[in-house]
Amino acid sequence: MQSSNHINSINPAQLLGQNEGHLCYMSERVAIHKKMKSAFDMMVSAAKADAIELTIASGFRSFDRQLMLWNNKFSGKTPIKNSAGEVVSPAYLSPLELAHSILLYSALPGASRHHWGCDIDVYAPNLLTKNYQLQLEPWEYSDQGPLAKLSAWLIQHAHQFGFYFPYASFQGGVAKEPWHISYLPLAQQYQQAFDIELLTQTLNNSTILGKSVIIENLDDIAKRYINNVCIAPSNVILPE
Ligand SMILES: [Zn+2]
Numbered sequence: 001m002q003s004s005n006h007i008n009s010i011n012p013a014q015l016l017g018q019n020e021g022h023l024c025y026m027s028e029r030v031a032i033h034k035k036m037k038s039a040f041d042m043m044v045s046a047a048k049a050d051a052i053e054l055t056i057a058s059g060f061r062s063f064d065r066q067l068m069l070w071n072n073k074f075s076g077k078t079p080i081k082n083s084a085g086e087v088v089s090p091a092y093l094s095p096l097e098l099a100h101s102i103l104l105y106s107a108l109p110g111a112s113r114h115h116w117g118c119d120i121d122v123y124a125p126n127l128l129t130k131n132y133q134l135q136l137e138p139w140e141y142s143d144q145g146p147l148a149k150l151s152a153w154l155i156q157h158a159h160q161f162g163f164y165f166p167y168a169s170f171q172g173g174v175a176k177e178p179w180h181i182s183y184l185p186l187a188q189q190y191q192q193a194f195d196i197e198l199l200t201q202t203l204n205n206s207t208i209l210g211k212s213v214i215i216e217n218l219d220d221i222a223k224r225y226i227n228n229v230c231i232a233p234s235n236v237i238l239p240e
Contacts (some may be wrong), residue, residue, distance in 0.1 A: 010193040016202055017115030033117030036183040040120075040240060043161040051126070052150050057134060057179065059123040061114035061211040065208060070109055074101045074209035081105065083175045085137045095213040103225045104175050108214065110202045111194075111226045112168065117118035118186035119181045124150040141178040151178050157234045166229040173228040184232050185239065191229070196222055 013019035023031040032040060047054035072078040080088045080101050088101050113119035123134050128146050141151040158164065162184050167177035200218055203211060214221065 010189055012193075012195070012198055014112045014117075015115065015190060015193055015195070016198070017061060017112065018063070018067060018202075020060070022232075023117050026056060026059065030056045030058075031117065031184055032056070032120060033154070033183070034059075035186055036118050039161045039163075040113055041185060043158065043163065044138060045155060046157060046161070047124075047150075050153060052124045053126040054122055054150070055125055056120050057123050057136065058114065059137075060117040061112055063109050063115065063202075063206075066107065066109035066112045066114070069106055071207070071209045072103065073106060074098060081137075083138065083170070084116050085113055085135070085139065093095070096217060097215075098208050099214055103157060103221065106197075107174075107225070108221065109206065109208060110199050111222075113180075113182060113187065113190075116187060116190040118183040118190070119166070120152070120181060121177075122154070122181060136177075138176055138178065147179075152179065154178075159233065162180055164202060164230075164232040164236050168230040171228055171230065173225040176210070181196060182232075184236050188232070194222075194226065214225055 003028060011019055011021075014022055020031070022033055022035075024033045024034045024037055044054045069078075072099060073080050076090050076238060080090060082088050082101070085102065090098050090101075093101065101193050107113070121201075123149060127149055128134070132146070134140070139145050142145045145151075154165075158181055163181045164184055165178065165180065166182045166187070167180050170176045199222075201213060203218075208214065
């Protein structure tokens with residue numbers, strides 16, 4: 001029973017961003033999954049040969065960090081944006097509407113692919129002007145954006161190193177995120193290990209804002225955002 005062994009090999013705490021034993025540090029603030037490092041390094045070298053400094057903007061994120069991001073948006077401390085980059089005013093939204101607006105770009109704590117360490121947001125500082133503040137907004141990666149060259153490169157080459165785009169297109173859940181790439185050999189294991197009971201329990205024991213409305217609607221939220229990701233194309237090359 002190979003497949004069930006695979007599922008069992010995922011540590012539930014890792015799935016939830018509550019364990020860091022699987023990580024290695026790329027810099028003081030960026031950590032990724034140890035088993036992804038060699039594939040990632042190879043991709044960085046290949047990009048460098050094409051004059052692109054492929055760099056991680058965001059790698060592993062813990063449950064507590066995601067909880068803080070969520071609560072800051074839910075309480076209005078940090079702005080919530082729509083896919084056009086416009087700020088959404090939370091004042092006229094019900095708690096459920098507010099949760100949906102946050103979920104367009106921010107995962108629920110416990111359900112972020114960034115907990116796994118094998119999903120990263122990337123950019124290329126050498127394509128940006130000196131004091132440029134990266135927003136991670138779709139226009140930056142579009143044909144007219146400063147990161148167009150990186151975006152085109154990733155679409156052409158990321159699959160050669162085992163990476164794909166889980167948010168390649170908007171399918172009614174999470175927005176299109178051309179900066180978010182996922183290392184398939186690891187990500188597919190974490191994705192399969194998703195456990196809604198475990199998530200419910202974890203959120204229940206947390207200080208998440210909007211807790212009752214989230215838990216009441218968790219089946220829908222999981223269907224629309226957590227499990228509604230793009231399928232990896234068949235040309236993704238898996239390492240031996
Ligand atoms: Zn991301």
